Amino acid sequence: MSAVTSAHDEHDDHGPKKGFMRWLTTTNHKDIGTMYLVFALVMFFVGGAMALVIRAELFEPGLQFVNPQFFNSMTTMHALIMIFGAVMPAFAGFANWMIPMMIGAPDMALPRMNNMSFWLLVAGGVLLFSTLFMEGGAPAAGWTMYPPLVLQTGNSLPFAIFSIHLLGVSSIMAAINIVATIFNMRAPGMDLMKMPMFVWTWLITGFLLIAVMPVFAGAVTMLLTDRFFETSFFDAAGGGDPVLYQHIFWFFGHPEVYILILPTFGLASTIIPVFARKPLFGYHSMVYATVGIAFLSFVVWAHHMFTVGMPIAGELFFMYATMLVAVPTGVKVFNWIATMWKGAMTFETPMLFTVAFVVLFTMGGFSGLMLAIAPADFQYHDSYFIVAHFHYVLVPGTVFMIIAGTYYWLPKWTGHRYDEKLAKVHFWMSTISVNVLFFPQHFLGLAGMPRRIPDYAVQFAEFNMISSVGGFLFGFSQLIFLYIIIKTIRGGKKATGEVWEGAKKHGLEWTLPSPAPYHTFEKPPKIK
Amino acid sequence: MKKTKQIFAHLFLMLLGVGEANAEYALNMPKGVTRISNDVYDLHMLILWICVVIGILVFGVMFYSIYYHRKSVGHKAEQFHDNVKVELLWTVIPTIILVVMAIPATKTMLEMDDVNEPDITIKVTGWQWKWEYDYLDSGVHFFSSLDAESNQARQLGSGIEAADVDNYLLNVDNPLVIPVNKKIRFLLTASDVLHAWWVPEFGWKKDNVPGFINDAWVSVEKPGIYRGQCAELCGKDHGYMPIVVIAKEQAEYEQWLEEKKAQALAEASSADREWSQAELIAKGSEVYQANCASCHMADGQGVPGTFPALAGSSVVTGPLDGEVDMVLNGRGMMPSFGAMLNASDLAAVISFTRNGLSNKVGDSVQPLIIKPMLAAMTQPEEDDDW
Numbered sequence: 069m070s071a072v073t074s075a076h077d078e079h080d081d082h083g084p085k086k087g088f089m090r091w092l093t094t095t096n097h098k099d100i101g102t103m104y105l106v107f108a109l110v111m112f113f114v115g116g117a118m119a120l121v122i123r124a125e126l127f128e129p130g131l132q133f134v135n136p137q138f139f140n141s142m143t144t145m146h147a148l149i150m151i152f153g154a155v156m157p158a159f160a161g162f163a164n165w166m167i168p169m170m171i172g173a174p175d176m177a178l179p180r181m182n183n184m185s186f187w188l189l190v191a192g193g194v195l196l197f198s199t200l201f202m203e204g205g206a207p208a209a210g211w212t213m214y215p216p217l218v219l220q221t222g223n224s225l226p227f228a229i230f231s232i233h234l235l236g237v238s239s240i241m242a243a244i245n246i247v248a249t250i251f252n253m254r255a256p257g258m259d260l261m262k263m264p265m266f267v268w269t270w271l272i273t274g275f276l277l278i279a280v281m282p283v284f285a286g287a288v289t290m291l292l293t294d295r296f297f298e299t300s301f302f303d304a305a306g307g308g309d310p311v312l313y314q315h316i317f318w319f320f321g322h323p324e325v326y327i328l329i330l331p332t333f334g335l336a337s338t339i340i341p342v343f344a345r346k347p348l349f350g351y352h353s354m355v356y357a358t359v360g361i362a363f364l365s366f367v368v369w370a371h372h373m374f375t376v377g378m379p380i381a382g383e384l385f386f387m388y389a390t391m392l393v394a395v396p397t398g399v400k401v402f403n404w405i406a407t408m409w410k411g412a413m414t415f416e417t418p419m420l421f422t423v424a425f426v427v428l429f430t431m432g433g434f435s436g437l438m439l440a441i442a443p444a445d446f447q448y449h450d451s452y453f454i455v456a457h458f459h460y461v462l463v464p465g466t467v468f469m470i471i472a473g474t475y476y477w478l479p480k481w482t483g484h485r486y487d488e489k490l491a492k493v494h495f496w497m498s499t500i501s502v503n504v505l506f507f508p509q510h511f512l513g514l515a516g517m518p519r520r521i522p523d524y525a526v527q528f529a530e531f532n533m534i535s536s537v538g539g540f541l542f543g544f545s546q547l548i549f550l551y552i553i554i555k556t557i558r559g560g561k562k563a564t565g566e567v568w569e570g571a572k573k574h575g576l577e578w579t580l581p582s583p584a585p586y587h588t589f590e591k592p593p594k595i596k
Numbered sequence: 597m598k599k600t601k602q603i604f605a606h607l608f609l610m611l612l613g614v615g616e617a618n619a620e621y622a623l624n625m626p627k628g629v630t631r632i633s634n635d636v637y638d639l640h641m642l643i644l645w646i647c648v649v650i651g652i653l654v655f656g657v658m659f660y661s662i663y664y665h666r667k668s669v670g671h672k673a674e675q676f677h678d679n680v681k682v683e684l685l686w687t688v689i690p691t692i693i694l695v696v697m698a699i700p701a702t703k704t705m706l707e708m709d710d711v712n713e714p715d716i717t718i719k720v721t722g723w724q725w726k727w728e729y730d731y732l733d734s735g736v737h738f739f740s741s742l743d744a745e746s747n748q749a750r751q752l753g754s755g756i757e758a759a760d761v762d763n764y765l766l767n768v769d770n771p772l773v774i775p776v777n778k779k780i781r782f783l784l785t786a787s788d789v790l791h792a793w794w795v796p797e798f799g800w801k802k803d804n805v806p807g808f809i810n811d812a813w814v815s816v817e818k819p820g821i822y823r824g825q826c827a828e829l830c831g832k833d834h835g836y837m838p839i840v841v842i843a844k845e846q847a848e849y850e851q852w853l854e855e856k857k858a859q860a861l862a863e864a865s866s867a868d869r870e871w872s873q874a875e876l877i878a879k880g881s882e883v884y885q886a887n888c889a890s891c892h893m894a895d896g897q898g899v900p901g902t903f904p905a906l907a908g909s910s911v912v913t914g915p916l917d918g919e920v921d922m923v924l925n926g927r928g929m930m931p932s933f934g935a936m937l938n939a940s941d942l943a944a945v946i947s948f949t950r951n952g953l954s955n956k957v958g959d960s961v962q963p964l965i966i967k968p969m970l971a972a973m974t975q976p977e978e979d980d981d982w
Contacts, residue, residue, distance in 0.1 A: 129758035129765075131750060137832040137902065203901035210829045216806060217789040217831055220929050222901050304807020310790060311805060345667070347677040375792060375827075376803045377784075377810035380709045384702060391694045395687060402686045405654065408661045412673040415666075423662065427655060434647035441697065443704040444640045446800035447625055450792060450827040515622035516796040518827045521835030523750055525766045526759050530621050 084586060092187075095179035096586060097164045100186050102481070104161030105474075107190065109550070111153030112467075114197070116543050118146040123505075123539035126532045131523055139522035140208035145200065147211035151328065152235045153193050155462070158470045159331040160185075160242045163270050166477065167246060169577040169584060170264045172255025172593045177248035185241035192234030199224035199231075210520060212321070213288065215302040215313050219295050226296070229288045236281040243277035246270055255576075257595030261355070264575055265348060268355055269334030272362045276323045276330070279366075284320035287313060311376055318369035326365045328462065330358060332429075332469040333400055336422050339476055340404050342574045343419035344411030350403040357396035357403075364393050374445045383442050390440040394433070401430055416568070417491035421472035424464060424499045432460030435510065450520075453513025459506045463542075464499070471498070471549060478556055479563035483583030486556040490548060497545035504538030626796050629818045629843070633799025635704045643697060650693075708800060711811045714781030716774070722784075722791025722804035722826065723931060725833035725890060729772050732783075736856045739936060741886065742836045743767040750836060751894075766823040769886075771840035775849035776816050784810040788931060789831060795824030795839055803828055816843040833890050867939035867963035873947065876960050880948025883941045887933065888949075896953030903929075907953045916959055919946055924969060939967040 084090045084099065091103060121142045125133050134142070164182065168175055176182050199206040204222015207213065218225070250271045254263070263271075290313070293299040300306020302313045333354075341348045348354065370378060370386040378386075404426055413419070435457040439445050448454055478486050508531035513519075517528045524532065563582040571578040576595075580588055627637045665671045719730035726741035742750075746765050749756035758764040774780050784793055786804035794801030801824075802812045816822075824839040844852065871879075885894065891903040898905035906912050911919050923946055924934035933942060940963040947960035 130754070130756075131752040135752055135832070136835065137899070140829070140832060140834075205902070208832070214790055214829070217829065220789070220831065304805075309808070311808070344665075345673040346675060349677050350679075350683055351677065353683050375801050377805065377808070380706065383705060383709075387701065387705070388698060391698060394694060395690050398690045399683070399687060401654065402683075405658045405661065406679075406682070408658065409665065410661070410671070410674040410676075411665050412667040412671050413662065413665055414668070423658075426658065430651070430654065434651060437647060438640065438643045441639055441643055441701045443636050443701055443708055443800075444643065446708070446802075447636055447640070447796065449801060450794075511621070511623045514625040516626070516794075516824070518794070518825050518835075520829045521825075523758075523765060523835050526764050527621050529759075 093183070095175075095183050097168050097176045097179070097182065098481075098584065098586065100176075100182050101161045101163075101165030103186055104157045104164060104189075107186075107193070108154050108158035108161060108470075109553070111149050111157065111193065113546070113550075115146050115149035115154055116546065118142045118149065120539060120543050122146065123536040125522055126524070127536040128533060129524055129526050129529050134522070136522045137205060137208055140210075140520065141200070141206040143520055144207050144210055144213075145196075148196060148207075149193075150462075151211065151324075152232075152239075153196070155328050155466055155470070156239060157189060159270070159273070160189075160239075160246075162266075162331065162335075162470075162473055162477075163242070163246050165481065166577060167249055167267055167270060168253065169580065169588055170267050170575055171250065171253060171258050172576050172589045172595065173249060173253035174587065174590045175253075176245050177252050178245045181241050182245050185238045185245065188234050188238040188241070192231045192238060195227055195231035195234065199227050202227065212314075212317055213291065214317075215291060215294065215310050218291060226292060229292050232288050233285055236285045239277050240281050243274040243281075247274040247278070250274075255589065255592035255595055261352070262595065264334075265337035265351070265354055266331065266334035269330040269332075269337075269358055272358050273327050273330045276327050276362055276365065280320040280323045280327075283316060284324075287316040287320065290316075311373070314373050314376060315370065318372045319366075321372065322369040323362075323365040325458075326361060328466050330362070332425070332466045333358065335469045335473045335476075336404055336425060337400075337407075338575070339418050339422045339472055340407045342476075342568050342571050343416065343422075344408050344413050345570055346407055346411040348403070349406035349409075350399070353399055354403055357399040360396040361393065364389065364396070368393060371440060371442075371445070374442050375449045387440060387442040391437070394437050394440075397433055401426060401433070414569075416475075417486075417488060417495055418472045418476035420492065420495045421468045421475065424495070425468045425472065428464030428468070428499075428502070429461055432457055432462075432465055435460065448513060450518055451513035452509045452517045452519055455519045456506050456509035456513060459509070463506065464502050468498070468502075474549075474553070476568075477577075478553070479567045480577060480580075480582050480584055482557050482560075483563055484556050484560035485563050486552050486560065490552055494545060494548040494552065497548065498542060501538045501541035501545055505535055505542050506538070508532075508534045508538075628797045628799045629816050629820065629822065630798055630814050631817070632704065632708055632814070633797060635700075635707070636799040639701055639704060642700070646693060646697065708812070711781050711813045713779065714813060715778040717781045717783060718772070718774070719783045719785070720793050720804065722786035722788075722793070722830065722837075723936065724788050724831050724929075725826075725837040726936075727768075727772075727793070727837060727839060728787075728936070729770075731853075734853055734857075736853055736860070738770045738856070738860075740768045740770045740772065740840070742838060743769050744886070747836070747886075763823065765836065766825070766838045766840070768838055768840045771821075771842050773842045773844060773849060773852045774814075774816065775846045776819050776843045778846070779813055779815045781811060781813045784812065787935070788929075790828045791826050791830045791837070792828035793824070793839060794827040795822050795841055797822040797824075798841075801827045816841075819843050819845060836890075863938050863940065867943075867967045870964070871940070871943065871962060873951070873960045876944045876947040876962075877951050878944075879940070880944035880946070881952060883937065883945040884948050884952070887937065888945065891929075896949070896955075906949055907955060909955075912949050912953075912955055913957055916946075916950075916961060919950070920961060920966070920969070924966075924973065934970055934973045939963040939970055942966045942970075 125139055202224040206224055207221050207228045209218035290301040294301055300308040302308050302310045337348055337354055368390045371390040439448050512528055512531050517524055565581045566572050566578045625637055625640050627634055717732045719732055721728040726739050728739050730737045745761050746767055749761045784802050784804045786806040791804040792801050798814045802810050820843055822841045826837045892898050892906045896906040911922055926932035943961050943963040943966045950957040
């Protein structure tokens with residue numbers, strides 16, 4: 069690979085601009101990737117602060133800190149910010165930084181659009197955040213924004229809807245860019261079935277995004293016209309149906325759930341082989357399982373609506389289809405474990421987070437299987453059980469893998485090794501506290517505590533208190549993560565190009581020097 | 597301090613795993629008091645144990661591998677990466693488990709869905725933030741909202757300990773009463789936004805959708821008091837619309853029905869006499885706190901930007917007709933209280949707002965004036981818009 073590096077050196081006449089203009093006008097995939105990741109990190113803390121407001125209020129029964137309306141705004145904004153501000157941009161950041169380097173491309177296929185999609189994200193995020201300061205408060209009808217309740221929102225409703233439009237446009241642009249890059253920019257010899265799993269999962273995620281973001285935009289636009297232009301899409305009095313919104317929303321919402329998890333699967337499939345020093349087990353079945361999950365994601369949406377009053381045939385269809393999701397997801401988990409089997413494992417921080425992910429995500433999968441059983445869902449639905457379920461798949465699931473990916477590639481991005489000891493402290497603090505935070509919520513839900521309530525009956529007091537203690541521990545543990553990142557950017561032990569022992573065999577990015585030069589693979593590498 | 601100590605004691609006991617004997621909290625879904633709720637509980641336990649067994653096997657293999665296949669213990673990595681037989685096996689086995697699971701689930705689902713031949717039908721309407729119960733067979737009809745004690749304690753900075761309130765947030769003024777061992781069909785709907793009616797002991801919840809009617813049924817096997825809550829986010833007081841169902845033996849149930857009917861008659865006749873202004877204002881103050889204070893606030897100052905203040909409001913201090921129209925028919929988020937309160941309560945609360953909450957209009961309105969207006973509201977409307 070030294071040929072690549074020297075080729076790059078000869079062309080070093082157009083390096084980055086200096087100062088703010090570099091970031092505002094950049095079309096470089098690494099710069100844009102960095103901006104996405106920084107934005108996601110900031111939003112992770114903003115959304116986390118909102119979660120702490122929620123957990124503080126729920127620390128004990130009675131209202132102590134906030135009024136119920138503001139509490140509802142917090143649950144709504146926490147979800148919207150975490151989903152659209154933290155998780156999705158973090159994946160876009162990984163995609164921008166890594167996909168060109170993983171497939172041997174010099175940059176993304178559509179670099180100018182890449183810049184625009186990032187800055188639209190910032191505009192959308194700021195607009196969404198600004199609703200907190202509007203008369204009548206931020207949206208408080210839940211991130212699902214069900215009518216008719218959402219139509220009672222104060223002045224912030226049109227702003228929230230417009231910010232969703234902006235975030236949607238930004239996501240669609242990012243998705244188109246990623247799909248175009250993967251289809252057109254692969255180095256010669258990088259066949260589809262040779263692509264790293266992270267690239268595969270993002271390719272499929274890209275298609276999901278392109279398919280469903282417009283559906284979501286349509287649904288919220290219908291809310292807008294119902295509120296301001298006298299339409300009655302969701303108003304029974306005018307011939308509409310409030311439940312129609314839920315069908316449209318979840319037709320977007322369920323694939324969206326997999327948009328949040330598929331790149332995570334790709335990360336796990338990338339990291340485990342490196343630290344097990346073994347090739348990924350069942351690469352082909354991993355690809356097929358990903359496609360299978362993506363396909364199923366379009367035919368299971370109404371399992372979010374089992375209690376809405378569907379015909380029995382609908383209930384049964386969506387129950388069976390949802391149960392089926394367990395099969396390809398199971399294949400993935402089995403493949404990861406088979407990859408570990410008879411390897412020579414070491415447990416650096418990325419691997420630790422990945423192992424925790426496999427265990428805790430699977431636990432979220434188990435509660436998902438329970439939720440699929442429609443008659444039992446009549447009890448679980450809208451209780452703390454579902455809160456525990458989706459936080460298990462999203463926090464020790466998705467967020468843990470985002471953290472794992474960050475530790476995994478941080479030396480490649482910065483050229484420095486992070487502080488392994490401190491990172492392990494971060495890992496143990498996070499893993500213990502996340503379970504203290506979310507595990508008791510299963511009990512709360514089963515005992516009958518509904519979700520989205522600011523106050524509760526006294527028999528729920530103990531587990532809420534434990535959960536809140538876990539919440540604060542988890543939240544403050546993430547400051548260690550922030551500290552490690554800043555410290556690694558500013559200096560530290562120099563990282564080699566390969567970073568992880570034997571990593572060269574597992575991905576093209578490890579054939580490059582660390583930090584990766586501003587331009588890479590201007591001449592495509594040779595793929596065996 | 598005593599409370600803090602208690603909580604720490606509980607936490608400590610729970611850490612030791614011995615708290616269960618004396619604490620009120622529950623770890624698992626209630627078995628409930630209907631056949632269906634028992635079936636649901638069994639399904640829940642079946643799928644839970646299946647998951648536990650799979651989890652132990654899968655994680656067992658993983659942790660075995662993590663322990664023995666480490667570089668630090670000198671394990672050399674093998675390089676295999678495919679095995680069609682194994683992969684087929686772990687696709688087929690889960691599928692079989694799922695099919696086995698789907699059979700009892702389908703059976704219970706079909707049973708739950710069968711609302712035919714009920715003994716009693718009760719219509720449940722969700723309102724922001726109370727429940728309306730309508731016994732379609734006997735004509736008994738009432739609203740059920742959070743009890744006054746919880747309502748006082750739940751206010752921000754009330755200074756009242758939740759633990760000192762009897763059934764904090766799970767108590768209502770007018771509970772729903774049903775007979776045991778009768779098939780009771782619920783027709784569920786809502787008047788404003790989505791709600792969901794959930795009593796965990798009955799084994800299900802179902803959404804109340806405005807403009808549509810859902811149905812569900814119970815047959816309670818054991819007399820008792822069963823508590824639940826609204827389960828679908830319905831606005832700021834979503835956490836404050838509990839459900840209390842009292843299941844009684846048939847004879848006691850019938851006695852209760854008669855009492856309810858007599859009470860309704862007495863309330864109706866109270867509208868036929870002249871009320872003194874002081875009497876109206878005193879009654880109105882109660883009605884205000886129970887029905888209006890959650891939005892317009894106890895002192896009538898409202899919530900800027902969301903709920904208008906009544907103190908000094910142009911509607912309340914304006915002509916009487918205007919306020920009567922607003923209260924009876926509603927506007928926007930303001931519900932139509934003509935459908936919720938009786939003539940005496942309406943007259944009282946209107947009179948109170950004009951003479952309380954720092955308003956000093958001086959006039960008042962008699963139940964006798966309101967009564968014919970209410971009667972007119974319940975007449976079917978003419979189709980003249982077309």
